[in-house]
Amino acid sequence: MADRPIRVLIAKPGLDGHDRGAKVVARALRDAGMEVIYTGIRQTPEMIAEAALQEDVDVVGLSILSGAHLDLFPRIVDQLKQKGMQDVLLVCGGIIPDEDIAALKKMGFAGAFGPGTSTQDLAKFIREQVAARRAGVTT
Template identity: 70%
Template sequence: MKRKIRVLVAKPGLDGHDRGAKVVARSLRDAGFEVIYTGIRQTPAMIAEAALQEDVDVVGLSVLSGAHMALVPKVKEALVAQGMDDVLVLVGGIIPNEDVPALNAIGVKGIFGPGTATQEIVDFIHKELAEPAA
């Protein structure tokens, strides 16, 4: 059977605006991914734990509160601490341009702001996870 791509969609931190995360989760499902949706107010430890148990290929974080520079590095650290440094980490939400280099530097590969077409995210995941041609 063909391997399914599994994606965790989570909202770290305290803001409760999950409309965007749900739209993305739904679009990823419609693109044929298995999406594990964990809901709002997740701690970095909870997100890393869920990512491990669900053995996901991708972790998508939605942050609209402006706390991304505090939260995203902690999630990434928690993932690495569990040996999940290979997981593709994406961030969506309101991320000012000046923060992008710093997030890229800690290994966040994709950053998607408001107005991103969901297909763009789907294509990005496919491209990043494509097995190198044997």
């Protein structure tokens, strides 16, 4: 299987409208050579999972600042599983309290990246994780 650029869906679930962080991340991942599908704000779990499915992405990145992550993220994970997308790499960012990170990891999130994260570190993390998953699929 030939390598393709890493495809990433960046979405903002829920009702907060602050998308600057999501846009900065989208731009940084573009600069890291990835194809970033940007779906914008106020996405429902169903919309996010459907977009991830149609776009056949390697990564779903969720940005949230409303505090509703423990409510919305499990629903997104469920939707993705229902659609057969359980292998997709899940990452999140925004305002996520440290004490919630363990719960998110258990849910299947590979990483949570809060304010102050270097975008290079994020790109590197995604690249390594996707490479590992792709290697896993082909062997």
